[in-house]
Amino acid sequence: MSTHVDDPLSRERSHLAASRSALRAMREDVEALDISDVSANWVNAEVLAQQIEKRIKALADLSDTPLFFGRLDYLHAPGAEQAEGAEGERPQPEAAYQTLHIGRRHVHDADGDPMVIDWRAPVSQPFYRASKKDPMGVALRRRFGYTGGDLTAYEDEHLSDPAEAAKTSRLLQREIERPRVGPMRDIVATIQPEQDEIVRSGLSGTVCVQGGPGTGKTAVGLHRVAFLLYAHRERLARTGTLVIGPNRSFLHYIEQVLPALGELTVQQATVEDLVAHVEIKGTDDATAAVVKGDARMARVLRKALYSHVTMPSEPVVVVRGSRRWRVAAYELEDIVRQLLDRDIRYGAAREALPQRVAHAVLVQMERSGEAPDDRVQDAVARGGAVKAAVKAVWPPVDPAKLVLRLLSDAEFLAEHAEGILDEEEQKAVLWAKPARSVKSAQWSAADAVLVDEATDLIQRTHSLGHVVLDEAQDLSPMQYRAVGRRCTTGSATVLGDLAQGTTPWATRDWQEALAHLGKRDAVIEELTAGFRVPTDVITYASRLLPHIAPGLTPVVSIRENPGHFEVRNVTGTADVVDACRESLRREGSTGLIAADARVPELARALAEAGIAYLGPGEETTQETRLTLVPASLAKGLEYDYVVLDEPQAVVDGEPDERTGLRRLYVALTRAVSGLVVTYTAPLPPQLA
Numbered sequence: 001m002s003t004h005v006d007d008p009l010s011r012e013r014s015h016l017a018a019s020r021s022a023l024r025a026m027r028e029d030v031e032a033l034d035i036s037d038v039s040a041n042w043v044n045a046e047v048l049a050q051q052i053e054k055r056i057k058a059l060a061d062l063s064d065t066p067l068f069f070g071r072l073d074y075l076h077a078p079g080a081e082q083a084e085g086a087e088g089e090r091p092q093p094e095a096a097y098q099t100l101h102i103g104r105r106h107v108h109d110a111d112g113d114p115m116v117i118d119w120r121a122p123v124s125q126p127f128y129r130a131s132k133k134d135p136m137g138v139a140l141r142r143r144f145g146y147t148g149g150d151l152t153a154y155e156d157e158h159l160s161d162p163a164e165a166a167k168t169s170r171l172l173q174r175e176i177e178r179p180r181v182g183p184m185r186d187i188v189a190t191i192q193p194e195q196d197e198i199v200r201s202g203l204s205g206t207v208c209v210q211g212g213p214g215t216g217k218t219a220v221g222l223h224r225v226a227f228l229l230y231a232h233r234e235r236l237a238r239t240g241t242l243v244i245g246p247n248r249s250f251l252h253y254i255e256q257v258l259p260a261l262g263e264l265t266v267q268q269a270t271v272e273d274l275v276a277h278v279e280i281k282g283t284d285d286a287t288a289a290v291v292k293g294d295a296r297m298a299r300v301l302r303k304a305l306y307s308h309v310t311m312p313s314e315p316v317v318v319v320r321g322s323r324r325w326r327v328a329a330y331e332l333e334d335i336v337r338q339l340l341d342r343d344i345r346y347g348a349a350r351e352a353l354p355q356r357v358a359h360a361v362l363v364q365m366e367r368s369g370e371a372p373d374d375r376v377q378d379a380v381a382r383g384g385a386v387k388a389a390v391k392a393v394w395p396p397v398d399p400a401k402l403v404l405r406l407l408s409d410a411e412f413l414a415e416h417a418e419g420i421l422d423e424e425e426q427k428a429v430l431w432a433k434p435a436r437s438v439k440s441a442q443w444s445a446a447d448a449v450l451v452d453e454a455t456d457l458i459q460r461t462h463s464l465g466h467v468v469l470d471e472a473q474d475l476s477p478m479q480y481r482a483v484g485r486r487c488t489t490g491s492a493t494v495l496g497d498l499a500q501g502t503t504p505w506a507t508r509d510w511q512e513a514l515a516h517l518g519k520r521d522a523v524i525e526e527l528t529a530g531f532r533v534p535t536d537v538i539t540y541a542s543r544l545l546p547h548i549a550p551g552l553t554p555v556v557s558i559r560e561n562p563g564h565f566e567v568r569n570v571t572g573t574a575d576v577v578d579a580c581r582e583s584l585r586r587e588g589s590t591g592l593i594a595a596d597a598r599v600p601e602l603a604r605a606l607a608e609a610g611i612a613y614l615g616p617g618e619e620t621t622q623e624t625r626l627t628l629v630p631a632s633l634a635k636g637l638e639y640d641y642v643v644l645d646e647p648q649a650v651v652d653g654e655p656d657e658r659t660g661l662r663r664l665y666v667a668l669t670r671a672v673s674g675l676v677v678t679y680t681a682p683l684p685p686q687l688a
């Protein structure tokens with residue numbers, strides 16, 4: 001098909017070399033910028049220097065990440081509306097678009113002509129979506145294979161050639177099957193069409209993705225942020241973006257993905273981080289936590305807060321010079337009622353009240369022939385009489401103190417929970433020991449969310465441009481509200497799996513959850529193709545589905561490598577350690593997952609055997625590839641090989657059987673290449 005002079009691979013290699021030099025030139029251009037003339041003052045210079053520093057970082061040529069991974073040959077130059085310039089970067093001459101190399105970032109030559117197109121540009125989209133059925137104007141799609149940093153292979157699909165049969169890509173398959181070591185990686189080279197649809201959905205809409213284990217929810221959420229930052233860079237730079245994950249180890253596992261895609265500005269947090277108004281020292285039993293997490297608590301809090309507003313019984317008397325002005329009690333009441341009717345926060349209304357009262361005084365002054373101006377109104381508003389009246393009618397409220405009183409004072413709670421919580425529920429939320437002060441109270445995680453709700457009732461919470469919420473199924477309605485108020489003016493990507501919900505308040509229905517989030521209009525998508533778990537393993541784990549989430553579609557693994565799967569009856573921890581040793585003989589990472597209560601014993605056994613291991617979220621390296629994972633922290637993580645210790649103990653570690661089986665489902669679905677289940681006690685019958 002090709003002579004060596006015209007060898008496509010050599011031509012691609014020279015394009016790679018040329019692109020690398022072009023990127024180097026782009027970097028050198030930035031490094032050579034002299035800002036001493038343009039920045040008039042020190043602060044500007046500092047800001048500019050930081051921006052340049054960032055830009056230089058973003059232009060780095062990482063030896064282990066290929067500069068491009070694909071190529072598109074368009075039949076005709078794509079239309080101007082598709083051109084990269086349409087999204088804000090400078091327009092390119094049309095002729096340059098016949099052949100495009102697709103990569104992680106945009107690279108152009110000295111004339112400004114593109115050498116590599118950003119994967120997020122509209123012209124790159126057919127790389128992910130075009131098919132024989134709908135070639136999207138593309139004649140050829142080429143995928144590149146790399147070994148180390150070297151371009152060593154390519155694979156072509158002639159999408160517009162009816163004679164060529166559709167086939168699965170070997171390179172795609174190889175990428176999907178690649179062993180996992182280190183933190184989570186990006187998937188830009190292999191995003192699948194149904195994933196791409198979610199990644200590229202618009203900024204204005206909220207998307208909710210239901211997907212079984214390993215269907216790429218996390219990957220899709222992170223790539224969506226990267227896409228939105230590209231398509232709406234300025235807007236999101238102003239409003240901010242946030243990724244919410246279930247715990248620190250999970251955040252640590254995913255934290256490299258966005259920087260690897262050149263996005264350094266995205267915040268990452270847990271829900272606990274967002275609502276950290278008080279120090280968490282206590283825990284709730286399940287019953288209390290369920291009631292505290294119930295959306296009805298928002299109504300209780302609102303009632304309790306507004307009970308502080310009392311209708312005035314006395315007039316306000318303002319003395320100015322020799323004259324006295326009276327605002328009658330009924331007039332004050334009118335003002336208060338107007339403020340109560342308006343949809344503004346408690347604190348904002350409280351701030352508006354003095355001016356309203358002062359205005360009433362001003363009206364009287366005008367009526368009696370005076371001509372007061374704004375300064376007089378301000379002075380009256382700030383005066384002692386008005387201040388005292390406002391304090392009596394609409395006193396300041398501290399959100400933590402409000403919640404403290406509700407949880408400590410049975411009478412106060414009963415007064416405001418009447419008709420909302422029944423007696424049992426009220427009893428459940430009351431602290432066993434009433435707290436004296438905000439500092440000494442034994443706040444629980446659910447209490448902190450209540451304080452956050454109260455804080456928002458008093459003062460509007462800052463809203464971001466986009467929020468990605470991962471492992472959403474574990475949030476309580478009150479937690480959904482807490483996340484929702486952080487994107488009231490923006491949109492969200494909600495990712496989760498109803499079958500993996502392991503909290504007593506876990507989401508049963510996405511529609512309901514989205515209502516709590518304040519995003520009823522969200523589109524719900526389902527992903528069912530599994531990229532992580534091999535067929536035999538996911539089939540085994542799916543036996544649990546009818547017991548933990550009836551009605552959900554089981555995941556179908558798209559991995560061709562059948563992997564290794566074994567259920568092994570053992571006699572003790574020594575055998576578990578042996579199973580780890582076996583896994584460690586293979587390439588990649590190994591996770592030993594066990595019921596939390598069994599972790600200390602296994603830790604000792606590993607130490608005695610001289611096997612080094614890490615904790616969850618710690619980065620695996622070529623030297624230490626084993627992680628000991630308590631089942632409660634396994635969610636969202638993955639390992640090439642998993643040894644799952646004692647399934648029944650994992651189930652027993654949870655307060656009820658369904659939650660236990662869900663925890664087991666999570667643990668069973670962490671393996672990429674192989675799973676060995678070791679047991680001494682009988683296996684849970686649902687696995688039979």
Ligand SMILES: Nc1ncnc2c1ncn2[C@@H]1O[C@H](COP(=O)(O)OP(=O)(O)OP(=O)(O)O)[C@@H](O)[C@H]1O
Binds near residue numbers: 187212
């Ligand atoms: N299109 C893809 N190409 C290659 N790898 C992919 C693709 N989609 C997902 N993966 C890989 O599959 C694995 C699972 O993805 P991810 O963790 O995003 O799934 P998840 O749905 O969030 O899983 P879980 O519900 O278990 O948390 C990851 O290693 C991810 O990189």
